[in-house]
Amino acid sequence: MKLLKSKGQHILVDKKYLYKIVRYADLSYNDVVLEVGCGLGNLTRLLLRSVKKVYGIEIDSRFCKILREKFADEIESGRFVLIEGDALKVDFPKFDKFVANIPYQISSPLTFKLLKHDFKLAVVTYQKEFAERLVAREGSKKYGRLSVVAKAYCRAEILDIIPPKAFRPRPKVESAIVRIFPEPEVVVENKEIFEDLVRFAFSRRRKKFGKIVEEWCKERGYKAEVPEEYRDKRPEEIPAKVYAKIADEVA
Structure with a gap:
């Protein structure tokens, strides 16, 4: 065969x-x-x-x-x-x-x-x-x-x-x-918002994370703060727990 x-x-x-x-x-x-x-x-x-x-x-x-x-x-x-x-x-x-x-x-x-x-x-x-x-x-x-x-x-x-x-x-x-x-490393209240943020961020890899979150919030009518230590980093440098924290802020 x-x-x-x-x-x-x-x-x-x-x-x-x-x-x-x-x-x-x-x-x-x-x-x-x-x-x-x-x-x-x-x-x-x-x-x-x-x-x-x-x-x-x-x-x-x-x-x-x-x-x-x-x-x-x-x-x-x-x-x-x-x-x-x-x-x-x-x-x-x-x-x-x-x-x-x-x-x-x-x-x-x-x-x-x-x-x-x-x-x-x-x-x-x-x-x-x-x-x-x-x-x-x-x-x-x-x-x-x-x-x-x-x-x-x-x-x-x-x-x-x-x-x-x-x-x-x-x-x-x-x-x-x-x-x-099946044990999550990070706990997320709203996975839909979390996944949307991650998708948005990694489609803009060359931008700084602070700017990315600012654009994401503006487009969706959200309000969220990026911790200062992560504002100038790229999406691939951001721990999953930070994505989760921001998503939970707006959930």
Whole structure:
């Protein structure tokens, strides 16, 4: 079967990393796991050995056919529920842990869909560059809108780097295994206003933060004060807690 790189179809085949992903998820038998992008079922098989129930979302009908044959017994018993569809469009079932090698081109929207659900823990394989942006701190070259907004929803850490040779076909870039805890690093009263401020600021990276907030407030009819120590800094130098404080001032 021909895999489609255009759809991000890179199958993780190296058992060393598959076992690492399962180990990092700290699974217990009573966990209910959601996997997005089941592919050929390499990770699915290990998950089914570890927990009582796995929900799998897979968009490719060719993969779905293989999965239904490979896990016929588990499907019949109800331990594996395969949902054929787009993970960005279908409703997520209730689950405890999210464990997946996701298609890299949907990393951002899928991550934020995940973060708006209740769960205990997630272990996700991302493109390394995306993972670095997700966990970046202020002052880093990787720090941006994604880094700031994510901190209002979770705490994330890179656990391992996966080389291209671990996949078939080989991607051109390295991948990273990331563990996500649904514990916000910063508490925000109104996430909509917070995300609007972050989006506004990072679309004006060359301006000083004090001026950016001034423009943002003027356009939206808000009033807010930027702490003096941050007024002359650029958006990528501002900690997430400062964005949160300003957003909460006007909420």
